[in-house]
Amino acid sequence: MKRNEFFHKSSLMNVVSAPLILTDRKITKTTSLGELTFKPWFVQKGRGPHINDLVWATDKNWDTFYSNISRSEKGITISDTKGEKKFGINCRWNVEGFGYTNITADNGGELYELPLDGKEQILNLNYELAKSRVYRNRKRLIHLKKDNWIPSKELTMFLDLSEEYLADAEKKINESEKCATLSQTALNYALWGSEKMELEKAEFVISNRGFRSEFFMGCDARAFYQMYQDKFLDLFSNVFNYANVTFVVKGDGIMSDYQSQRGSINPETREVLIKKLNERNIKCQERLLFWFHDCCTPDWLRSMKYDDLLKYSEKLTIDTMKQFGDSLYAMEIINELHDWANELELNPDQINSLSKHIAEVSKSIAPKVKTTINSCCLFGEYIQLNQYSSGKKAKFKQRTPWQWTRDMIDAGVDIDIVELQMYYPYRDLQDSVLMTERFEVFNKPMHYSEVGVDGGPTNRSVKLGTAELPNEPYLWHQPWDEESQADWLESIYTIAYSKDYIKACNWFDFVDPFSYMQNGGLLRTPEGEPKAAYERLQYIQNKWKNLKG
Amino acid sequence: MKRREFVKHTALAGAGAALIPRFLYSGQSILTSNRIKKNTELGELVFQPTYVQKGSGPKLLDWAYASDNEWNAFYSNIKASKDGVTISDAAGKEKFGIDVRWNIEGFGYIFITADNGGEFYSLPGTGKRRELYLNFELAKSPVF
Numbered sequence: 199m200k201r202n203e204f205f206h207k208s209s210l211m212n213v214v215s216a217p218l219i220l221t222d223r224k225i226t227k228t229t230s231l232g233e234l235t236f237k238p239w240f241v242q243k244g245r246g247p248h249i250n251d252l253v254w255a256t257d258k259n260w261d262t263f264y265s266n267i268s269r270s271e272k273g274i275t276i277s278d279t280k281g282e283k284k285f286g287i288n289c290r291w292n293v294e295g296f297g298y299t300n301i302t303a304d305n306g307g308e309l310y311e312l313p314l315d316g317k318e319q320i321l322n323l324n325y326e327l328a329k330s331r332v333y334r335n336r337k338r339l340i341h342l343k344k345d346n347w348i349p350s351k352e353l354t355m356f357l358d359l360s361e362e363y364l365a366d367a368e369k370k371i372n373e374s375e376k377c378a379t380l381s382q383t384a385l386n387y388a389l390w391g392s393e394k395m396e397l398e399k400a401e402f403v404i405s406n407r408g409f410r411s412e413f414f415m416g417c418d419a420r421a422f423y424q425m426y427q428d429k430f431l432d433l434f435s436n437v438f439n440y441a442n443v444t445f446v447v448k449g450d451g452i453m454s455d456y457q458s459q460r461g462s463i464n465p466e467t468r469e470v471l472i473k474k475l476n477e478r479n480i481k482c483q484e485r486l487l488f489w490f491h492d493c494c495t496p497d498w499l500r501s502m503k504y505d506d507l508l509k510y511s512e513k514l515t516i517d518t519m520k521q522f523g524d525s526l527y528a529m530e531i532i533n534e535l536h537d538w539a540n541e542l543e544l545n546p547d548q549i550n551s552l553s554k555h556i557a558e559v560s561k562s563i564a565p566k567v568k569t570t571i572n573s574c575c576l577f578g579e580y581i582q583l584n585q586y587s588s589g590k591k592a593k594f595k596q597r598t599p600w601q602w603t604r605d606m607i608d609a610g611v612d613i614d615i616v617e618l619q620m621y622y623p624y625r626d627l628q629d630s631v632l633m634t635e636r637f638e639v640f641n642k643p644m645h646y647s648e649v650g651v652d653g654g655p656t657n658r659s660v661k662l663g664t665a666e667l668p669n670e671p672y673l674w675h676q677p678w679d680e681e682s683q684a685d686w687l688e689s690i691y692t693i694a695y696s697k698d699y700i701k702a703c704n705w706f707d708f709v710d711p712f713s714y715m716q717n718g719g720l721l722r723t724p725e726g727e728p729k730a731a732y733e734r735l736q737y738i739q740n741k742w743k744n745l746k747g
Numbered sequence: 748m749k750r751r752e753f754v755k756h757t758a759l760a761g762a763g764a765a766l767i768p769r770f771l772y773s774g775q776s777i778l779t780s781n782r783i784k785k786n787t788e789l790g791e792l793v794f795q796p797t798y799v800q801k802g803s804g805p806k807l808l809d810w811a812y813a814s815d816n817e818w819n820a821f822y823s824n825i826k827a828s829k830d831g832v833t834i835s836d837a838a839g840k841e842k843f844g845i846d847v848r849w850n851i852e853g854f855g856y857i858f859i860t861a862d863n864g865g866e867f868y869s870l871p872g873t874g875k876r877r878e879l880y881l882n883f884e885l886a887k888s889p890v891f
Contacts, residue, residue, distance in 0.1 A: 681803070
C-alpha cells in the first residue's frame with residue numbers, strides 16, 4: 199500500500215471505527231492464535247546461562263519479523279506472528295563443546311505454524327534445534343557436493359554422529375529429558391559438521407580456482423593516527439591492499455570530526471592518510487557519508503527536516519567528492535539505514551529517495567568512484583526489539599538488511615557494491631555463509647565491509663579494568679583469546695575468498711587497545727607487536743599466493 | 748653402601764689415587780653412577796616434527812623424557828628442540844617410549860606418549876641413525 203492510499207483508507211476507516219488509528223499493532227490485533235511453546239531442557243553441565251532473554255521469529259526467507267515471541271520460565275512462547283503463517287524461532291542457546299550461539303529452529307525446514315485459537319502445543323526446544331540443524335546439514339551437504347567436492351572423514355564422522363544421536367533422540371521423544379540430552383549431543387556434532395562442511399568446501403573452491411590478484415584484503419586505517427606513522431604504513435601495507443578511511447560527522451575520536459559544523463568539511467587529516475596509502479598502492483574507500491546512528495548524529499542533524507536534509511546531503515556529497523573523488527576507489531554513501539540507524543526517523547520512501555539522490559550526485563561528480571551501501575546486524579535481531587539505535591521505539595516497520603537492500607535496488611538507487619558487516623555475529627560459520635549467500639540474488643559485487651572479533655583479555659585491559667573477564671559460556675569453540683581470534687579470522691577470510699562475488703574483506707581494527715571489538719586489533723599495542731591474527735593473515739595470504747591461478 | 752663406609756672408601760681411594768696407574772681405573776672405579784654404568788649409548792633415534800598447527804605456538808616443549816614398557820619414566824639422554832626429539836642412550840632399556848608435550852589444536856598442549864603403537868621403540872645399532880615422523884608416531888600410539 200502506498201503512503202497516500204494508506205492515509206486515505208485509514209481516514210475513511212476512522213469515520214466508521216474510532217479505535218483503528220494507524221498503528222500496525224491495532225490493525226493486526228486479530229492475528230493472535232493458539233500458543234506454541236518451546237520448552238528448554240537444561241541438560242548442560244556448566245553454570246550457564248544457557249539461554250538468552252532475547253528471542254525472535256523469522257519468516258520463510260529467514261528474515262526477522264516482529265511478533266509477540268518471548269521467553270519466560272515456561273520456555274519460548276509465541277501466539278501472535280502478525281499474520282506470518284509459517285515461521286522459525288531463534289534463540290541464543292548454550293551448546294557445550296561448541297559455543298553459546300544464536301540458532302534457528304525451523305522444524306527441519308518445514309517451519310512452524312501456530313495452533314488454533316485457544317489451543318496450546320509444547321515442543322522440546324533441544325530436539326527442535328537439533329532436528330532443524332541436522333536436516334539442514336543434509337540438504338546443504340547435497341548442495342555443496344555438486345562440484346565434485348568430497349567431504350573429509352572427520353566431517354563425515356561429525357555428520358554421522360549428529361544423525362545417530364538425533365535418531366536416538368527421536369526414539370525417546372516421549373521421555374523429554376532423555377530426548378533433550380541426546381538432542382544436545384546431536385546439535386553439538388551438527389554444528390561442528392556445519393562449519394566444517396562450509397570451510398572444507400571453501401578451501402576446495404579456493405584451491406581449484408587459485409590466487410585472486412584483484413581481491414581486496416582490507417582494514418580500517420585510522421591507526422595511522424594511533425601509532426608511529428612509518429611503523430603503521432609498513433605493518434599495514436604488509437598485509438593489506440585496501441583501506442577504509444572513516445569520515446563520520448561526529449564522534450570518531452581519532453581523526454578530527456569531518457564536520458565541526460553543519461556542512462563545513464575538515465578534509466586535512468583524511469587527505470594526508472589517503473595520500474600516504476595511495477603512495478603504497480593501497481586503494482581507499484571512504485566510509486561513510488551518511489550514518490544516522492545515535493552515536494554519531496549531532497543534534498543539528500537529528501532535528502533536520504527532510505527537505506533540508508536533501509539539500510544538506512547534496513552539498514556534503516558534492517563537497518566531499520570534489521575533494522576526494524580522484525583518490526578514492528569507493529564511497530560508502532549510506533550506512534545501516536535499514537531502519538536501525540534511523541535516528542532521523544525517515545520512512546522507507548524517504549530513505550530510498552535520499553539514497554538515490556546521494557548516489558546520483560556522487561556519480562555526477564566522480565563517476566569512477568564506486569558507490570556502496572553498508573548493512574550491519576545481518577540477522578535483524580533488532581526488529582524484535584522494535585527500536586532504533588538509540589533505543590527509541592521504531593516509528594516505521596523495520597526491515598532486515600536483506601529487505602532494505604532489495605528495496606534500495608528496486609527503487610533504482612545506483613549502487614555498485616553491496617557491503618555487509620560481519621563482525622562475529624553470534625552465529626556459527628554456516629549461518630554466516632547462508633546469510634551472505636542470500637545477497638547473491640542482487641547480482642552485485644559484495645564486500646565484507648567490516649569483520650572482527652574479540653581478541654580476549656589482555657594484561658592491559660585486565661589491569662585497567664577496561665574489559666570484562668568472561669561471565670558467560672564461551673561463544674565460539676573456546677573463550678576468546680589471540681588464537682581463537684586468529685581461527686575466526688582465518689575462517690571468515692577463507693569464506694570471503696572462496697566466493698567470486700565477494701571482492702573485499704576488511705578487518706576492524708588494526709591496533710589494540712583502540713579497536714571497536716574488545717581487543718580485536720591485529721597488533722597488540724601501538725608499538726606494533728603482531729598478534730596471532732596478524733600472523734594468520736600473513737599465513738593464509740602466502741598460502742593463496744602460492745596457488746596457481 | 749652406608750654413608751660412613753662410602754666416605755671411608757672415597758678417602759682411601761683419594762689417598763692412593765696419585766700412585767695408581769691409569770689402567771687400574773678401567774671399567775670401574777670411583778663411585779659416581781655414570782662411571783659405574785657401562786656405556787649404554789647406541790645409535791640415534793630421531794622423531795622429526797612437522798609443524799602443521801596453525802597457531803603461533805609453542806607447539807613442542809623443549810624438554811622430553813623416556814618411559815619404559817611399564818610407563819615408568821627413566822633418566823636418559825633424550826633431548827627435544829624445535830628440530831625434533833633425539834635419543835641415543837636409553838640407559839640400557841631395550842624398549843622404551845618417548846613422552847613429549849605437543850600442541851594438538853582443538854584438544855590441548857599436553858604431554859603424550861609415543862610407544863610405537865604399544866610395541867615400543869629400540870635404539871638403532873651404534874653409529875646408525877633412524878628417523879621417524881613425530882606426528883605420525885604420536886597419532887599411531889593411542890590408536891593402536
